Amino acid sequence: MTAKGKAAxxxxxxxxxxxxxxxxxxxxxxxxxxxxxxVLPLADITxxxxxxxxxxxxxxxxxxxxxxxxxxxxxIIDDESKPEKGAAAIDLLATVHNVDVFIGGMSSGVHLGQLxxxxxxxxxxxxxxxxxxxxxxxxxxxxxxxxxxxxDYLQGASYVExxxxxxxxxxxxxxxxxxxAYEEGAFGTSSYNGSLVAFSNWENVGESFKSALLGxxxxxxxxxxxxxxxxxxxIWVGYAADxxxxxxxxxxIGFTPPLFVGSPPGWPADFGGxxxxxxxxxxxxxAPSIKNVSPVSEHFWDAYVAMFNEEPATYFxxxxxxxxxxxxxxxARAGTLEKEALITALEATSYVSPLGETLTFSPSNLIEHxxxxxxxxxxxxxxxxxxxxPFEYATALPAYxxxxx
Amino acid sequence: MRMTRTIPYLLGAAVAAxxxxxxxxxxxxxxxxxxxxxxLAVSWDMLLRSGQLGFGxxxxxxxxxxxxxxxxxxxxxxxxxxxxxxxxxxxAVALLVGLAVLRLRGMYFAITTLALASIFAVVLRxxxxxxxxxxxxxxxxxxxxxxxxxxYWLVLAVAVLTIVISEVFERTRIHLALTSIRNDERVAKxxxxxxxxxLVFVFAVTSAIQGIAGGTYAHVFGFVSPEGSFSxxxxxxxxxxxxxxxxxxxxxxxxxxxxxxxxxEYLKLQIPYGHLLVYGAIIVVVTLFLPQGVSRMFKTWVRxxxxxxxxx
Numbered sequence: 001m002t003a004k005g006k007a008a009x010x011x012x013x014x015x016x017x018x019x020x021x022x023x024x025x026x027x028x029x030x031x032x033x034x035x036x037x038x039v040l041p042l043a044d045i046t047x048x049x050x051x052x053x054x055x056x057x058x059x060x061x062x063x064x065x066x067x068x069x070x071x072x073x074x075x076i077i078d079d080e081s082k083p084e085k086g087a088a089a090i091d092l093l094a095t096v097h098n099v100d101v102f103i104g105g106m107s108s109g110v111h112l113g114q115l116x117x118x119x120x121x122x123x124x125x126x127x128x129x130x131x132x133x134x135x136x137x138x139x140x141x142x143x144x145x146x147x148x149x150x151x152d153y154l155q156g157a158s159y160v161e162x163x164x165x166x167x168x169x170x171x172x173x174x175x176x177x178x179x180x181a182y183e184e185g186a187f188g189t190s191s192y193n194g195s196l197v198a199f200s201n202w203e204n205v206g207e208s209f210k211s212a213l214l215g216x217x218x219x220x221x222x223x224x225x226x227x228x229x230x231x232x233x234x235i236w237v238g239y240a241a242d243x244x245x246x247x248x249x250x251x252x253i254g255f256t257p258p259l260f261v262g263s264p265p266g267w268p269a270d271f272g273g274x275x276x277x278x279x280x281x282x283x284x285x286x287a288p289s290i291k292n293v294s295p296v297s298e299h300f301w302d303a304y305v306a307m308f309n310e311e312p313a314t315y316f317x318x319x320x321x322x323x324x325x326x327x328x329x330x331x332a333r334a335g336t337l338e339k340e341a342l343i344t345a346l347e348a349t350s351y352v353s354p355l356g357e358t359l360t361f362s363p364s365n366l367i368e369h370x371x372x373x374x375x376x377x378x379x380x381x382x383x384x385x386x387x388x389x390p391f392e393y394a395t396a397l398p399a400y401x402x403x404x405x
Numbered sequence: 406m407r408m409t410r411t412i413p414y415l416l417g418a419a420v421a422a423x424x425x426x427x428x429x430x431x432x433x434x435x436x437x438x439x440x441x442x443x444x445l446a447v448s449w450d451m452l453l454r455s456g457q458l459g460f461g462x463x464x465x466x467x468x469x470x471x472x473x474x475x476x477x478x479x480x481x482x483x484x485x486x487x488x489x490x491x492x493x494x495x496x497a498v499a500l501l502v503g504l505a506v507l508r509l510r511g512m513y514f515a516i517t518t519l520a521l522a523s524i525f526a527v528v529l530r531x532x533x534x535x536x537x538x539x540x541x542x543x544x545x546x547x548x549x550x551x552x553x554x555x556x557y558w559l560v561l562a563v564a565v566l567t568i569v570i571s572e573v574f575e576r577t578r579i580h581l582a583l584t585s586i587r588n589d590e591r592v593a594k595x596x597x598x599x600x601x602x603x604l605v606f607v608f609a610v611t612s613a614i615q616g617i618a619g620g621t622y623a624h625v626f627g628f629v630s631p632e633g634s635f636s637x638x639x640x641x642x643x644x645x646x647x648x649x650x651x652x653x654x655x656x657x658x659x660x661x662x663x664x665x666x667x668x669x670e671y672l673k674l675q676i677p678y679g680h681l682l683v684y685g686a687i688i689v690v691v692t693l694f695l696p697q698g699v700s701r702m703f704k705t706w707v708r709x710x711x712x713x714x715x716x717x
Contacts, residue, residue, distance in 0.1 A: 042678055043681055048678070077673070077674075077677075078673050078680070080673070080681070082636075082638060083626050083633060084434075084437070084441075084622075087434055087626065088434040088438065088670070091429075091430040091431040091433075091553065092431040094430070095431050096429070096431055109630060109632060109633045112626070112630075112633075113626040113627075113633075116547040116625075116626065117430075119551060120552075134537075134543060134628075137543065138543055184530075184539075185631070185632045186539040186541065186630055186631070186632055188539075189530070189538065189539035189540075190538075190539055190540055193538075
């Protein structure tokens with residue numbers, strides 16, 4: 001063989017080796033797990049139980065053979081309820097773990113701080129928290145962003161619909177005057193302002209309080225003003241830490257309106273066990289009693305209790321479970337992790353969730369991909385949360401009036 | 406000897422300057438928040454050197470955040486100008502507030518300044534047209550479009566500026582005045598120190614630094630809100646950093662800031678569900694057993710070992 005011929009053979013060999021080695025890397029990369037990166041506040045019950053529910057969903061998916069022939073890996077990072085920590089978590093997941101999809105979320109304040117990082121990477125994001133419409137304004141035009149939780153104004157609209165339906169169905173229930181006690185922060189104040197518009201046909205009076213979560217905890221003055229107003233419906237908008245003290249102080253002064261409603265994002269785990277809870281109405285996306293009318297919810301409940309030896313107490317648990325399954329089903333439908341295909345597959349979502357409803361994505365006021373649009377009206381009855389409305393998920397009749405007044 | 410003392414500082418400066426060259430977006434983002442808290446810790450300590458325990462850090466930080474964002478939204482100012490404006494507003498408000506509250510001493514001054522964050526937040530919440538009310542305001546775009554390397558340089562510059570001002574305070578007659586006020590106000594007065602003027606000056610300067618830190622933070626994350634911008638985190642974390650590192654010096658809060666910033670992130674990754682408990686426990690234990698702080702303990706150790714070497 002001539003020198004020229006030898007060089008040609010050598011070139012072919014080198015090329016062949018490079019192709020084989022390169023292919024090996026590609027195969028190895030494809031055989032690695034599909035990575036889902038979740039950011040949640042793990043010190044809060046919403047994040048703690050939401051993250052556990054995500055682990056449950058991933059365990060089930062992997063036990064059933066994974067996705068696209070690969071296992072699913074869930075990486076959970078605590079945002080500590082701080083915007084800067086939430087933003088660092090996104091950078092960590094994107095650059096160190098190289099996740100395929102971002103999931104999770106709870107607080108709007110944290111999420112606003114995360115948005116610059118999310119916009120930098122433009123990875124597919126399916127977010128279950130952050131209800132503030134300020135967030136909605138910030139994600140306009142981001143086709144890779146899917147929002148699952150109802151926006152604040154959608155929640156307000158669904159309560160209007162719910163109370164109207166309950167009054168129509170049960171003529172004994174009459175609401176003409178409402179008193180709103182709301183925590184003085186963004187959550188309480190924006191809920192109250194939104195409600196004034198939504199419930200403009202009622203006579204509304206509102207007063208703010210400092211939440212026990214933020215160092216407050218004395219509601220007596222607000223409760224006395226409410227008592228003087230004598231409302232048909234009294235509603236407090238605050239946090240889990242306010243639930244028991246408000247009930248205790250209302251009992252102290254003998255304040256028993258016909259409808260006593262609480263609207264925290266999550267209730268204390270032992271609230272139902274308190275004698276003060278009976279008859280209190282609540283807003284939420286889910287109640288444990290939904291397992292009696294929804295097989296998916298029943299499966300979720302049983303599997304969660306079996307895996308963690310505790311009962312899910314916040315709707316962020318079934319929401320976290322839904323979060324993983326929605327992404328997993330979309331990946332399976334797309335057959336790839338390629339961004340455009342995944343977005344198209346997510347747009348075709350129709351997932352029967354443990355929250356009761358079937359999740360689909362449709363446009364909201366400002367964005368293209370909004371998931372749920374309604375909350376539920378619930379009531380604590382004999383230690384358990386029951387669904388009063390929507391009627392298709394109702395698990396009990398309303399106990400009315402509150403405390404049998 | 407002088408050269409040996411300079412080496413750690415040169416080494417630190419070299420690491421800080423080249424940090425983005427050997428790290429990715431995640432570590433740069435962690436460094437950004439650490440540097441912001443470190444800036445607050447140094448500025449808090451600067452006032453403490455006069456003997457005044459001020460708790461207005463979160464208040465002036467939030468005020469600076471709002472001033473910077475509102476200037477951009479209303480007159481389309483350059484981000485740098487708006488950050489400086491944040492410092493100016495915080496400093497000017499501190500000057501006015503200081504004229505009244507710096508007549509108070511000890512616990513009375515501490516409690517009054519503690520209330521400032523709540524007062525500023527309530528005022529801003531009640532002008533919804535201007536400030537966005539309880540929901541706050543968003544910037545159309547974040548500074549440098551979220552480029553963490555550039556943001557790191559910006560925040561580092563703010564931290565370095567604060568350290569330089571703190572060192573100027575340490576190395577000029579301001580240091581002597583503040584130390585004598587801390588030791589005994591009457592003696593300071595009788596030595597010709599204008600106590601009230603010095604206190605107002607230090608209060609205004611440290612508040613302006615906190616306002617600049619707030620304006621920078623708002624530009625990095627792109628929004629302000631009463632709850633977020635006036636969060637107690639902007640008081641408690643810097644305080645813990647200064648106590649852990651060692652008070653009454655520039656380098657104590659710097660060391661404390663770096664240690665706690667790195668530790669909190671490390672613990673979070675190692676113990677996802679219980680890191681805050683461990684973190685809190687470490688702060689309590691260190692504060693109990695090392696009341697002089699980590700940096701002073703280190704200095705004492707270095708001094709003792711050099712004395713031992715000298716004896717041998």
